Amino acid sequence: MLGPPGSGKGTHARVLSEHFSVPHLSTGAMLRGAIRAGSRLGDDVAAAVRAGELVDDEVIADLVDEVLASSSASSGWVLDGAPRSVAQARLLAPILESHGAASVIAIALDVPEHELRQRLLDRGEREGRADDRPEVVAHRLRLWAATGPPLLEWYDTRGMLHVVDGVGPVPDVSSRVIAAVARASAGWRGRDGSAER
Numbered sequence: 538m539l540g541p542p543g544s545g546k547g548t549h550a551r552v553l554s555e556h557f558s559v560p561h562l563s564t565g566a567m568l569r570g571a572i573r574a575g576s577r578l579g580d581d582v583a584a585a586v587r588a589g590e591l592v593d594d595e596v597i598a599d600l601v602d603e604v605l606a607s608s609s610a611s612s613g614w615v616l617d618g619a620p621r622s623v624a625q626a627r628l629l630a631p632i633l634e635s636h637g638a639a640s641v642i643a644i645a646l647d648v649p650e651h652e653l654r655q656r657l658l659d660r661g662e663r664e665g666r667a668d669d670r671p672e673v674v675a676h677r678l679r680l681w682a683a684t685g686p687p688l689l690e691w692y693d694t695r696g697m698l699h700v701v702d703g704v705g706p707v708p709d710v711s712s713r714v715i716a717a718v719a720r721a722s723a724g725w726r727g728r729d730g731s732a733e734r
């Protein structure tokens with residue numbers, strides 16, 4: 538699940554996870570959990586997360602590798618929040634494959650920047666997330682503007698990208714996301730001929 542901060546990755550990843558009965562793995566939620574727990578990982582990443590910076594690629598790769606190793610899912614996962622850059626996409630591809638991911642469906646939520654900013658500021662007031670403070674929001678949006686488009690292009694050139702309009706009532710966007718995943722998985726099942734539609 539790809540997209541800028543505030544595009545609804547977490548919300549729609551949760552819906553996908555329930556709909557397809559596969560685990561929802563959010564790198565952001567795992568990092569925030571580690572920070573709350575005061576673990577060594579949490580201490581290492583706390584400053585970066587609070588400032589809206591990206592955590593080191595190797596830390597993310599290790600985290601994803603570890604959580605996939607401990608997840609017993611045989612039919613897939615919804616990965617939310619990673620990769621965030623082409624460098625991470627390159628690092629994660631062999632890790633996903635080593636845990637049995639035969640195919641990857643990259644869903645990108647498309648939401649205009651003025652709406653992202655408003656959603657993040659509203660969430661900041663509601664939930665008090667340190668990285669939803671106005672100055673950090675501006676930084677996170679700039680970061681996505683630099684790293685997001687090349688990331689989407691990386692998946693697009695590999696035929697894996699599915700862009701979904703992320704504006705509108707949550708159930709409407711969720712329906713579009715589910716439909717995109719269903720269409721994409723029907724496509725690759727059809728191609729390799731290994732599963733019935």
Ligand code: AMP
Binds near residue numbers: 565568593617625
């Ligand atoms: P999120 O909950 O996805 O918005 O992530 C919250 C914060 O966690 C981000 O602003 C980063 O500081 C960190 N983070 C989450 N996922 C990644 C990732 N794949 N690479 C680097 N940093 C990440």
